Structure formats: C-alpha cells, structure tokens
Amino acid sequence: MKRFLNASLIPLGLGGFVLLMWLILRGVTIDVLMPSGKIAVEQLKLLYFTLALSLLVVVPVFTMLGLFAFRYREGRNNEYKPEWDGSTKLEVLWWGIPIVIIAVLSVVTWQTSHSLDPYRSIDSEKKALEVQVVALQWKWLFIYPEYNLATVNDLPLPVDRPVHFTLAADAPMSAFWIPSLGSQVYSMNGMSSELNLIANKVGEYDGYNTNINGEGYAKMNFKARVMPEVDFTSWTITAPEKADTAGKHMNEATYTTLAKPGLIKTPETYRLAAPDLYDTIVAKYMSHGGASNDASPKKHDMTNMDHNTNKNEEHTH
Amino acid sequence: MDWSWLIGRLSPEYLPKDPVTLGAAIGMPIAIIGILLAITYFKKWSYIWNEWVTTLDAKKIGIMYMGIAILMLLRGGADALMLRAQTALAQTGIELFNTQTFQEVFTAHGSIMIFFVGMGAMFGLINMALPLMLGARDVAYPFLNSVSFWLFFAGMVIINASLVFGGFSNGGWLGYPPLTGLEYNPGPGVDYWIWALQIAGIGSLLSGINFTVTILKNRAPGMTLMKMPIFAWSVLVAMVLVMLAFPVLTATLGMLALDRVAGMHFFTSDAGGNPMMYINLIWAWGHPEVYILVLPAFGIFSEIVATFARKRLFGYTTMVAALIAIMFLSFVVWQHHFFTMGAGANVNAFFGIMTMIIAIPTGVKLFNWIFTMYKGRTKFTAPMIWFMCFAVTFTIGGVTGVLMAVPALDFQVHNTMFLVAHFHNVIIGGVLFGYFAGIYYWWPKLFGFTLHDGLGKLSAYAWQVGFILAFIPLYILGLMGAARRINTYDDPSWVPLFIVSGVGVGVIGIGAGLMILSMVYSIWKRKKLADTTGDPWDGRTLEWSVPSPAPFYNFAITPTVTRRDEWWYRKKDGVAQPKREDYKDIELPKNTAEGVYIAIATGMIGFGFIWHIWWMVAVALIVVIAFVIRRSFNDDTEYTITADELYQLDRKARA
Structure with a gap:
C-alpha cells in the first residue's frame, strides 16, 4: 500500500505542476515560441524538430528506467541474472541509434548554421x-x-x-x-x-x-x-x-x-x-596604445x- | 604619512556598506571566533592539529575536503536563495540588496559552487574511496595531497574574505574582460576572484597529477587497468582532463592578473589586446571542467547501480570506451559557449556537431546503467534514489544541451534563463546528485556507521521536487526573453514564474537541510546505525573488504586481484582468515604541517596581489620556495609499523 502511494505521487505531482504552469502561462506571450519574423520562425521550427528527434531517445530511456526499476526491484523475485554483463547486439543498438539520430541532426545543423547564419543577408526584393x-x-x-x-x-x-x-x-x-x-x-x-x-x-x-x-x-x-x-x-x-x-x-x-x-x-x-x-x-x-595597425x-x-x-x-x- | 608601501591599497572605503553584506561580514568573523573559542574550551587543539591539520591520510584529507564542500554548498545555496528572492520580489519595489551586490552574489555563487563545492566534493570522494578501491595503502604523493587540500582551503578563505573586506567581482563566474579589466573594474573584487580561483586551481592541478599517478602506479597486484573498478576509470579520465585543462586556467587567469597589475594588454580592448582570446581560453579550460566534475559522478553511479542491482556492471568495456571518447571530445567543443560571438557558419557548425556527438557516449552510459538494473535485484536505498533522480534530471539536461548545441537554435536561447536552467540541470542533476549518492554510499566506510536511509531518501525527493520548481520556470522565462543575471525586469508576466522558481530554491534548501539533518541524526544514533561488517551494502569492490571505519593503513595485507568485482567473488568463494605470517612491515607517511605553511604563504601571495602589498608577495613567495626546498631534502618522511603491530591492529579492527 505504501509503495503504491509513493509511485502514484509522481504523476499526481507532475500533473499538478503542469496545471500550475498552464494557469501561469495562459494568455502570456512567450516571444521565442510566438515569433514575428522569418528568422525566428525558422528557429522555432528547428527547436521543435530537434526536440522531437531527442524524444526518440528520451522516451525509451524513461520507459525502460521506470519499468526495470519497478520489475527488478528487490522482493519481486523476477528473473535474476547477476553474471549477465553484456550483449553485443544490444550495445550495437544503443551506439547505433544515437549515431543515426546525431547524424541526421548534424546534417540539419550544418545546413541551418549556414541558412540561419546571422551574417547571411536575407533574400528579398527590397533592399535591406x-x-x-x-x-x-x-x-x-x-x-x-x-x-x-x-x-x-x-x-x-x-x-x-x-x-x-x-x-x-x-x-x-x-x-x-x-x-x-x-x-x-x-x-x-x-x-x-x-x-x-x-x-x-x-x-x-x-x-x-x-x-x-x-x-x-x-x-x-x-x-x-x-x-x-x-x-x-x-x-x-x-x-x-x-x-x-x-x-x-x-x-x-x-x-x-x-x-x-x-x-x-x-x-x-x-x-x-x-x-x-x-x-x-x-x-x-x-x-591608441602601442599596437601597430598591421598587427x-x-x-x-x-x-x-x-x-x-x-x-x-x-x-x- | 604615506603607508601604501606597507598596506597597499587597503583603506576603510572598502568596508561593506549595504546591510546584507554587512551582516555577513560581521557574522562570519563572530562565527569563526566562536568556533576557535569552542576548540580552546574543549581542549581540542592538539587533536585537531595532530589528527587533522597535519594529516597525510587520504581518507582524512577527503573528509576535510567534503566538510568544506558542504559548508560552501550552504554558502552558495544561501547566495542562490538571495538571488531568487530578489527576482521574485523585483516588481514589488522591495530591493533586498543593490545591483552591485546582486552581481557580486551571482559571481560568488557560480565560482563557489564550481570551485569549492564541485571540485571540493569531487576530490573529497576521490580521496575517501579511490585508494581503498585500488587496494592501495595511500595516494602516490601523500604530502602533495596535503598541499593540494590546503591550497584549496586558502582559495576558499580568499573568496570568503572578500565578503568581509573589499567586495567581490561583478563579472560572472568566468569574468569576461573587458568588464573584468582595469578600465571597468579597478577595485579589488576581480582580484579576489582571480586569486581565489588561481590558488584553488593550482591545488586542483597538483591533485590531478597525484591521482593519475596513484591510479597508474598504486593499484593492487593483479589489478590491470581493465580490472579496475569503473570509478577508478572515471577518475583517471577526469584527472587527465585536469592535467590538460587546468594549466590553461592558470595561464589565462595569470594573464588577466598581469593586465590588471602590470598594465599589460593581453585582453584589453585597446593597444592590441584581445578579449575574445580570453573567452576562447577560459572555455578551453571551462568546458573540460564540466566533464572533470561529471565523469567521477558517472563513475560513482556505475558502482552504485551495480552494487544495489546486485549484478555485474553492464558493458564495462563500452563504459570505458565512452569515458575515453568523452575525454577527447570535451576538448573540441569549447566554442559552443559563444556561438553568438560572430564566428562563421562553418566554425559554428563544426563545434555544434562535435557537441552533439558527446551525447552519443553519454547516452550509451545511460543505457548501460539501465541494463545493469535489468534482471537484477535492485534495492532502493538512498544512493539508488539519487541515481533515479539523476537519470531523469540529467536526461532532460542532455536534451536541452543538444538543443543548445545547434548553433542556429542557440542564437535564441544563449545567455538567457534557458541556459541557466540547462547547466543547473546537468550540474545539479549530474554532478551534485552523483556526489550526494557517493556520500551516502561511502559514509559507512569512513565513519563506521550508515546514514539514516529514510532521511536520505527524503532529502533526494526534496532536491528533485525543488529542482523542477526552481528550473522549469527558468526554461520558460528564457524563451520569454529573460536574460541571465538580471536582478530586475519590466514584464509583469514574468513575476509568477520567478516566484515559483524562488519557492523551488526554498524546497532545495529544505533538501539540503534534510541532508544535514540525516548526518546529525546518524551521528547521534551512530551505535544503532553501526556498520559492524565493513560491508553494509553487500559490495563488490575492495573498499568493502576492510573494516569500517577503514583503518589508517587501509589494508593490513595488500590484496591480490584476479578479476573485476574482486570482493564480490571472494565472498562467494569464501574469505580465508589471514595468518600471522601474511603480515609484513609497512611504511606510512609521517604527519607534517609543511603543507599548511605552504598554503598560508600562497594565500599571502594572493592577498598581496589583491591589495597591492608587494613586500608581502615577495616575502611569501620566498617562504613557499623555502618550504618546498626544505621538504625536498627531507628523507625522513615515513615511519614503520611492524608486522607484529599490524597483526594486533588488524585483529582489533576486525573484532
């Protein structure tokens, strides 16, 4: 019973916090999330894209963390393999998936570093x-x-x-x-x-x-x-x-x-x-000072x- | 008469003026005098001098590091509370303290938390646990260890002295010039900052050398590098980083100091100086520094998860590979701290991508910990709760880190509250939670009794809840346009978020209070919580093979190692009682006060530079050199414990 209460406190607390934040943020301007210029709009898209990509790792991590902590805790008497300390297949998987994700993100990073470079002039018919x-x-x-x-x-x-x-x-x-x-x-x-x-x-x-x-x-x-x-x-x-x-x-x-x-x-x-x-x-x-102009x-x-x-x-x- | 040759620029105008600082400036000396009087009253001077101040025992030095780190955590925490109280109240017109003080307080908060809490707790835990885990009697250079600690102590004294006299830097924890140059900041504040960091930093560098050599040379027979506990690996990697990064800090601060006292132009805006070079250099140290702090925390978690899941660490080899990968990568990412400085798209993209790549080995470590729990029998003690909080908090910090690693995105969040939230996410969630876990885990080995588990868990919960309340609003505030380091703002819609954040810091304060309470309560109930076996967690590594508290000689008989998790398997195979003839004479370092004297003199050098008292600099420098020479020619630095004595001591300890 005590355990049940402890675990249920987490979603309750998080729910309460989200509600609080929602109440605070109703009708409030969040500048970066409500852009008014092309550059900021592109940057917001990039924010959501990167966040979504990160979630591909975060969601499984949190799921497994919670699941394994719950399933394999002391006293549950689930399968116990104290000597099992490696699996090439699994490790290839979790080196591989992040590498792919980061590779995708790297390409996007390279492109946006150029397209959204602050020094890059903005295409327009009008003179800047x-x-x-x-x-x-x-x-x-x-x-x-x-x-x-x-x-x-x-x-x-x-x-x-x-x-x-x-x-x-x-x-x-x-x-x-x-x-x-x-x-x-x-x-x-x-x-x-x-x-x-x-x-x-x-x-x-x-x-x-x-x-x-x-x-x-x-x-x-x-x-x-x-x-x-x-x-x-x-x-x-x-x-x-x-x-x-x-x-x-x-x-x-x-x-x-x-x-x-x-x-x-x-x-x-x-x-x-x-x-x-x-x-x-x-x-x-x-x-002024001593430096020569050429240097x-x-x-x-x-x-x-x-x-x-x-x-x-x-x-x- | 002009006394400036004697007292430099000391003058009454530097006495604190605003009430908050004045209170601290009066309170601190009174507290110190009180402590000194108490020591005198209880006649504890010789105990403190002989058992602590002059000790070369790594475990005791570790405890002293940890004591200072906890004290500084309270100071830095009080700073944080003041800062967030100010931002919560900013629009009521109540000004808790003036802008200058506010800026000094956040500079002190950052500098103290990194240099005296983070580094202090790290070296504390390493000193406490590393030699024991390696099956070593001591660190490689016990005297150097004492010098390192006392230099750290001297730095701590300097940073706190600024509160009493002269004020502190207002330039932020990394003090970018030209703001910290003479032109904008002629007073002693910046010099306090420079010399506190410089002296503590040299101590850290010496420690880095010491622990690297300890790991490479002092391991028990049979313990190959790949049979070391993973904590030792994480420390090795972190210490290599210390050796490579801290000289950069020393040189950079040294150049800034020369700009200030010798009229040089390394980093000035004019006369050929280049402030951008400072920013590059300080981050060439600063980024590795973050990994210096967090890698040992990773190591601690690796030990804790394996111990409490009662299962071998998953993917030891990849864990080592990940550590080494992070070590190399941490040196090629520094520019991501200033994408907005106007480097080209190619430069920004390169450093951005390098930064993201670090997420890969870090993610792998997380998966390995999770799979260490898979098909284990996890016991959720306080250290494990810290791990769970870490896993959640650090992952969120990792995500926002990846966001900020994309240069085009960083342009919208850099130097805002979003950034503040991000690095607290990784430093509190990663570094502090890791060290707290380490404190609860190794405490019984140091003191002979466990910390109260329930209070420890409660403290972890309070930190976690407080963390969410304090920093999630800051992420949002950053997106709303709130820059970091502001003490006031016009937008009324920011107020509720700043209030929630302030409440969060309060909850974190409760967490810190619960932690102190758990220590006090456990000391009070130490008989009930006594660890009689020396192995309260059913541990896996060698430190649990010796009695608790660990004897001053660590191991009566140096263990021979044949595999990873040596102690775990020994317990399975049955531990043979050592026989009389197994004991041999051992040599241990003699206590010495020379480390203290060197540190006092080094502190005087710093003080002399801060207040432009040049004779003091010269005299103190000569004293330092004289002590180093004296020590170098002293061959009588060790004493012997005979096999007989050792046998008796060990029997008593095991009884």
Whole structure:
C-alpha cells in the first residue's frame, strides 16, 4: 500500500505542476515560441524538430528506467541474472541509434548554421535597411546612416523589409537580442559584428542585452517598433525635423555625454550630425596604445575568420 | 604619512556598506571566533592539529575536503536563495540588496559552487574511496595531497574574505574582460576572484597529477587497468582532463592578473589586446571542467547501480570506451559557449556537431546503467534514489544541451534563463546528485556507521521536487526573453514564474537541510546505525573488504586481484582468515604541517596581489620556495609499523 502511494505521487505531482504552469502561462506571450519574423520562425521550427528527434531517445530511456526499476526491484523475485554483463547486439543498438539520430541532426545543423547564419543577408526584393548598433553602458544607440537619424533605446523598423545590423560596443561586451525576431549577436569594442533580421508582423517587440556589461545591465532594454513601410518612411522624414526643433543633434559632444555610464529615462531621437560616428566609435579602440595597425589582433582572430576582417581593416587604417 | 608601501591599497572605503553584506561580514568573523573559542574550551587543539591539520591520510584529507564542500554548498545555496528572492520580489519595489551586490552574489555563487563545492566534493570522494578501491595503502604523493587540500582551503578563505573586506567581482563566474579589466573594474573584487580561483586551481592541478599517478602506479597486484573498478576509470579520465585543462586556467587567469597589475594588454580592448582570446581560453579550460566534475559522478553511479542491482556492471568495456571518447571530445567543443560571438557558419557548425556527438557516449552510459538494473535485484536505498533522480534530471539536461548545441537554435536561447536552467540541470542533476549518492554510499566506510536511509531518501525527493520548481520556470522565462543575471525586469508576466522558481530554491534548501539533518541524526544514533561488517551494502569492490571505519593503513595485507568485482567473488568463494605470517612491515607517511605553511604563504601571495602589498608577495613567495626546498631534502618522511603491530591492529579492527 505504501509503495503504491509513493509511485502514484509522481504523476499526481507532475500533473499538478503542469496545471500550475498552464494557469501561469495562459494568455502570456512567450516571444521565442510566438515569433514575428522569418528568422525566428525558422528557429522555432528547428527547436521543435530537434526536440522531437531527442524524444526518440528520451522516451525509451524513461520507459525502460521506470519499468526495470519497478520489475527488478528487490522482493519481486523476477528473473535474476547477476553474471549477465553484456550483449553485443544490444550495445550495437544503443551506439547505433544515437549515431543515426546525431547524424541526421548534424546534417540539419550544418545546413541551418549556414541558412540561419546571422551574417547571411536575407533574400528579398527590397533592399535591406542599414542600422548601426552601438552598445553603451547601459543603453543602445541605433544609427540609421541612410536617413541621418540616431535613436536611443528605440528601434523603429519597417515590416517585411530585411534589416542589416552592424554592431559594436563602446562598453564591455554586450549582446543584442530581439527574441520575437530571432538571433542574438555579441557587440564588442573595436570591431563590428553583423546580424540580419526581418520582421513580418507589425507590433512592438522587446529587445534585450543578454551579456552582463556592468551595473545597469538588467535595465539595458529597448523596444523594436515594427510599422508599415509607409509609416516608417514618414518617420524618417518627420523625425529629423522634430529633432531639429528639439535641438537634438548626434555629434561628437552629444555622443560623449551619452556614452558615459548611466541609464536614460526615455527613448530619444536625434538627427545624425556626425555621419561617420559609428566608424569613429569602432576605430576608437584601434587608434591608441602601442599596437601597430598591421598587427591588429582582430585580423588574426580565429573566431572571426569568416567575416568582418575587411571591415575591421577599413576601420583600422 | 604615506603607508601604501606597507598596506597597499587597503583603506576603510572598502568596508561593506549595504546591510546584507554587512551582516555577513560581521557574522562570519563572530562565527569563526566562536568556533576557535569552542576548540580552546574543549581542549581540542592538539587533536585537531595532530589528527587533522597535519594529516597525510587520504581518507582524512577527503573528509576535510567534503566538510568544506558542504559548508560552501550552504554558502552558495544561501547566495542562490538571495538571488531568487530578489527576482521574485523585483516588481514589488522591495530591493533586498543593490545591483552591485546582486552581481557580486551571482559571481560568488557560480565560482563557489564550481570551485569549492564541485571540485571540493569531487576530490573529497576521490580521496575517501579511490585508494581503498585500488587496494592501495595511500595516494602516490601523500604530502602533495596535503598541499593540494590546503591550497584549496586558502582559495576558499580568499573568496570568503572578500565578503568581509573589499567586495567581490561583478563579472560572472568566468569574468569576461573587458568588464573584468582595469578600465571597468579597478577595485579589488576581480582580484579576489582571480586569486581565489588561481590558488584553488593550482591545488586542483597538483591533485590531478597525484591521482593519475596513484591510479597508474598504486593499484593492487593483479589489478590491470581493465580490472579496475569503473570509478577508478572515471577518475583517471577526469584527472587527465585536469592535467590538460587546468594549466590553461592558470595561464589565462595569470594573464588577466598581469593586465590588471602590470598594465599589460593581453585582453584589453585597446593597444592590441584581445578579449575574445580570453573567452576562447577560459572555455578551453571551462568546458573540460564540466566533464572533470561529471565523469567521477558517472563513475560513482556505475558502482552504485551495480552494487544495489546486485549484478555485474553492464558493458564495462563500452563504459570505458565512452569515458575515453568523452575525454577527447570535451576538448573540441569549447566554442559552443559563444556561438553568438560572430564566428562563421562553418566554425559554428563544426563545434555544434562535435557537441552533439558527446551525447552519443553519454547516452550509451545511460543505457548501460539501465541494463545493469535489468534482471537484477535492485534495492532502493538512498544512493539508488539519487541515481533515479539523476537519470531523469540529467536526461532532460542532455536534451536541452543538444538543443543548445545547434548553433542556429542557440542564437535564441544563449545567455538567457534557458541556459541557466540547462547547466543547473546537468550540474545539479549530474554532478551534485552523483556526489550526494557517493556520500551516502561511502559514509559507512569512513565513519563506521550508515546514514539514516529514510532521511536520505527524503532529502533526494526534496532536491528533485525543488529542482523542477526552481528550473522549469527558468526554461520558460528564457524563451520569454529573460536574460541571465538580471536582478530586475519590466514584464509583469514574468513575476509568477520567478516566484515559483524562488519557492523551488526554498524546497532545495529544505533538501539540503534534510541532508544535514540525516548526518546529525546518524551521528547521534551512530551505535544503532553501526556498520559492524565493513560491508553494509553487500559490495563488490575492495573498499568493502576492510573494516569500517577503514583503518589508517587501509589494508593490513595488500590484496591480490584476479578479476573485476574482486570482493564480490571472494565472498562467494569464501574469505580465508589471514595468518600471522601474511603480515609484513609497512611504511606510512609521517604527519607534517609543511603543507599548511605552504598554503598560508600562497594565500599571502594572493592577498598581496589583491591589495597591492608587494613586500608581502615577495616575502611569501620566498617562504613557499623555502618550504618546498626544505621538504625536498627531507628523507625522513615515513615511519614503520611492524608486522607484529599490524597483526594486533588488524585483529582489533576486525573484532
């Protein structure tokens, strides 16, 4: 009787927990599971696929674990073979099945690593919107070089048009992530990372920094505001004018003030008054100190082999 | 007058300011003084000095490791409780402690749990069980063992001293520069972190060498490598990893320290430094480190499942093959910790696939354990319950690990609460559950009485339930966009999940409490729980052939081994009583305090570097070198127990 009670507690407890989670999660947005951009949609599919593949191993493991623990426990007097310690057939089976599963997953991994590579530009008839991202302590500076605009903690984006982000930091390493749209990428001092995303639904999405970069780290959030193309175009026209009226110009001096460690209360919009601001920020870490430009470490860095070496060289020289 | 030549940068401005830290900073010294006074009052100083501090007996060193590990588990656990209490309360406006403290606390939590709980408990169990399992009298280098332990102790003192004076690093447990560089972090916190890890890490490296040699050279006659208990194999593989990986840690921390004290530019953002190189290097150590911790746990489970299923371990040879495969693979996966750093698709895919491949040998081990139970007679004692909890929890952790190994998928979960949940899944479910099982399993061999089984099981259940409550919500939070290491958030829908998680940590706390209770209760009822046979579990390996508690000389007569599970078959064949003439003179290492002195001086080197007290660094370094030289020229390090004495001792122990 006692044993029966013990065993029945497991499904009861799990059921209760699932119910609790269901109650908590009713009507709640789970960004990664409710994607709003093509990249995030593909990543979600990949999540379900990998999970399903894993279950091919997990289900038999849990079944056998429970079954054998129950059947061959002390006192049941089922068959007892204390000397039986191997079976080539069985071992081939459980080396073989995982190998096949991992082989399948490896192929998918290889393909998706390329197709969903953050550096890979997204196929579209429309030309990608260029956004330069600078992580500061503890705010995000977004520069729209084509429109002479700069924003802080506010990222207006047109729907259904690819966006090409170029990211750097003037702060300890940070990470730029909009879970509803997909893929996060680190932003670092003295070099550029890249990220290609597309938003396919109009809406307001939360953006985060996921890598600790000091005290204000947890509050280094922003909003990605995805709007119809017409609204975005009109924003690019009206915003600089508004910024002019408010006297908000993003030049070296404004930037220096902004770059000081601290939080800002409300998002800001500026007219970009220093067109090569982004390049200046990246080059900042390359220009002083003793390193010669030719021996720039970024050029030789193993993790950056495939990309952005050319960009760095540009900034270096 | 300028006293900085004498006291470096020590100054009252580094005294703790916020109430939580202040409380700990006052409480800790009071507790220590209390303990010291109690020792004095009960006149236990010579007992502690002679029996423990200066001992070179691996079993006692193991017990000391385990004692520190349990103490640190409570410290790290209290940290965890504070962190989750903060995130649960974040939106009420109640700030338990400020952001700086929060960040110091999670850095301390991670560093302590890995270096002083994980590594401490691992070396504890290895010291307790390994020589006995090998039929060895001691480890290969008993003195080095003492040095290792005391270096570990010195590291532990340094990491806890930061609480009292100076504060800790806020850079996370792996302290990525440039955040941990001078530019962003000039204070002593990062230096505390560096030197605590550096000193403990050197101790670990020395232990790695010690146990590798012990396994290769000190096995009982007849015990070929393939006749070793599988735990010994898992330790051998883990120790090879220690020897290969820890020098990388030492060098990396050393370079970071040079950046900080000598104005160098290994990892700075400017002047040719490269922080990305640090991240590569630290993970070139960090990933093998995970396997260093978990492989011995696998070994423990292999012993436990075979013992309690009363059946030979299924697929011994493949188990060994799997261990070795994991050993090699663990060195070619480090980049999966930073897929999002912008390496190319080819690089990411390579490391992703290598990572998944590790799932194959790991899965094989799981199948082998399950089939060890098949057609066995499994007795569900506390260690077996830990195994069952492990099998469930670790498998879930394995699945989320495979998810994160797919780079394109990792981009959506990296550095989030999902990641936090994943590695707790494998480290609590794999490493801790394994070590807890080991504690319950080997306790009688060390102390001569078993731990109360019911309380042990209850503790396991509490850990398991607490684990689910604490970490499943974190998986969901990660998918909702919650980054790791946040102390506050805006989204109200995160609140209930953080509350459930906080409750879960509380339940884990109850589990830890039950474990302590089971120890206290068992010590109290030790007569009733006494293990008179030396073999309470009907064991299979040689440690169960000696009386409990194991005598200081381990084996009166060195056993000769002819097969795996030697003791199991000896019991079947009948154990012959040893005759007087079988006993021979044996030599044992003399106690020495030199290990303690070396560690104290090494701790001073660390302290000097942290506070820029350069004379102290120089003096302490000379002291260390002097003691090493002195020890090297000392030939009188062993004493003899004659065959007669041994015969008498053994008769008494077996009576």
